[in-house]
Amino acid sequence: MIQMYFTPIDYDYFDFEGRNYARIIGRNSEGRRICIIDDCPIYFWAILKNRLKQAKIKKLIEKIEKIKLDLKGRQTRVEKVELHDKHFLGKKVKALKIFATNYKDLHDIADKLGVPEIIKRRGYDLGFITHYIIEKKIAPLCWYEIEGEVLTNSQEFGGIDAAMDVDLCINLKEFKKIKEKKFKPKVLAYDIEVDEFKIGHGEILMVSLVGENFKKVITWKKIAKKPSYVEYVKDEEELLEKFIACVRDVSPDFLVGYFSDGFDLPYLRARAEKLKVPLSLGLDGTQPKFSRGAIMTGKIKGIVHVDLLRFIQTAYAQYMQSETLSLNEVSKEFLGDTKKDFQIKHSSTLDEKQMRDYFEYNLHDSVLTYQLFEKFWPDLLEFAKVIQEPIFDISRNGLSKQVGSYILHNLEKYNEIPEKRPTYDEIGVRRQRGPVEGAFVLEPTPGLYKNIALFDFTSMHTSIIISMNISGPTLLEKPEKNSNSIETKMGKFYFTKKPGFIPLLLKDIFEQRKKAKAEYKKKPDRITLARSNAFKLLSASVHGYIGFFGARYYSKESSASILAYVRKFNQDTIKNIEEKRYKVLYGDTDSIAFLVDGKTKAQINQLLEELNSELPGIMELELEGFFKRGIWVTTRGGIIGAKKKYAMIGKDNKIKIRGFETVRRDWCKLAREVQNKVIRLILKEGNEKKALKYLKGVAKKLKNREIDKNDLIIKTMLKKPLSEYRAISPHVIAARKMQEKNIPISGGNLITYYIAETRERKKLVREKVKLPDEKGEYNIKYYLERQLLPAVENIFNIFKIDTKEIISGKKQMTLGDF
DNA sequence: ATATACACGGATCCCCTATTTCC
């Protein structure tokens, strides 16, 4: 027997003699790599019909206990059956806990239970790892004092210890959770360079590897003076072998790439296959396994393969400034560093110096990836600990999956049996029912306003779910007295006031977030911040989860009700503010902007307090801030006020711009910058004259072809494969042109192009599209009339200035000379 | 494949009518 402190990092499982065993790879407190083997009770639930007689239940149990199955070359049987008092969807039920030998057979056993006494069968679709973590509570990256039997050259489990490249293999006997210990994971970042982008179609030229005190570029492209970090190999075959040897040598906990699920790892595999080099990266010598599906996922046994891009996509993208999630932009935002400048060309055309730059470039990509991982590690760590799923999944799962996992791991507190995943057909039906009515947006009156106050509801959807106790299980079938009710387009819905487990769970998330936030304020550090963010993201996603057709706890009625409350509280509050004789300018979902109108700060706070006193439960309205000026414009060509488009300037001169072309990446830089400057000039001084003068200057430059073509590039995302486009828009044409030039194009590519002059008169914009490096002159008419003017004309319209006339020079200026 | 709805606005698509062109 051996005893040690241990933290789990990666989980998988195997079958031995028909039984499931979890295999957990982790580290002990000395930093040694440990593999522990453990099992857990395997069972699912059969929910019984109401008021079954004891004798009948007993008979049923006896019958079930006799079930034996022989499938997939494996014998399986029910080992025992217990009767339990449980909850299902918030209701008390009697349920049978049916134990069996193999998790994979639970579904088949459940299929054998089609008897009238059993109304539902649940809990067989969680996945073994999730089931195991729930059952044993050995959660990722927590710390445990473990006790077990060392496996050395033992025949137990088919000689597993000999196959695994770890320091120690232990058959777990006892464990208990202990206080957190410091843990610094071993990380290796990697990146490959190739000549042909299509997976496996070209040779791998080089691969870089970066770890702590470790920097290497492996290549067979040889030059005269090689940098010290470069290591030569004979050919591509040897490059693969060397790469594998390096990974095995460093033996990292995490092998990290950027877009490596979609590119680097599949490329390595494809080349390895072609050259018949086994890509044995796994700790047991196995090759990476790729899951099918639109997005490929590469899994390496024992080493957690992390594609950072995917984690950033789900957990961070919505809070980021970057326009794309390219390694370059993300590094700039989070590290203040960028990729090395290097124009990638076919390697055969590169001279010695360029090749040296290429090495440097390749290495630096891994350096950035390594540093980004360090940056995001606290977030990955806290997410994994909060949600209790392995980092491999945490780093790839979308928000619905994360919320779903969190719920599953916390059901036991409420004695709940898990609901099943919807079937494919059920999802189809749910999707067909269409969307529910969303939030309310108040139409603004266009204009420039002074002294504005902004209120907003704190975590509005979340606080409504909690305060009004909304969820599928708390929805009442029939109206009841003393319940919460709300009118929606789908009908009137009633929710019990007896707290349901989903609102309670959400309340718990909400409170834990508050706690983490307070902790962070007291002692700001990366970990408490990450924890706070994890709870924040989780709590903000629950409403989306409830309305998501793939969710276990999907409830369209609940989603409709939440949104109906959102509208109601916002509209009622607007009415209340107006009744107090304030002029409300604008409101969107959970916010309300209104004129201060000479009132003092204390009076506004008094108003806030009054409004808050009428709100139920934990709902709260807060003062977001005071603003010196704000502008709202009309819709294009219309007279009505445009929603989701405004700009305000705070007391601190900080400018908040929402929805305007300035913040949209599918407008050219010139239009965006000019609009931004115009907005700033107007907000800062409340005077449009300077802005107009500035605009005139830019228009003149544009007409004289003095504008840099780079400022006129339009960027648009290709969102799907080229062939799927029904409307052939300019960016589709640009993408086709790129394809003709053998630049690989796929959904997710940011397409750049500009609009050029053409010899003949062409009607459609798409006929004037040119790629940035294509020769041509920019189309003055297009950029004037379709970019520059549209971006600012609505703003000047507020001041009754018609920019069209001024720019085209058809009419004398009405504002005097400047 | 998958958190939700609302909203703007460019560009094309598509149908219609009026006008021009062609034989």
Next chain:
DNA sequence: GGAAATAGGGGATCCGTGTA
């Protein structure tokens, strides 16, 4: 003179990208 081609207007639709 009549059919076919073309232009253009305007609403519908597609598409991308924001706000919340």
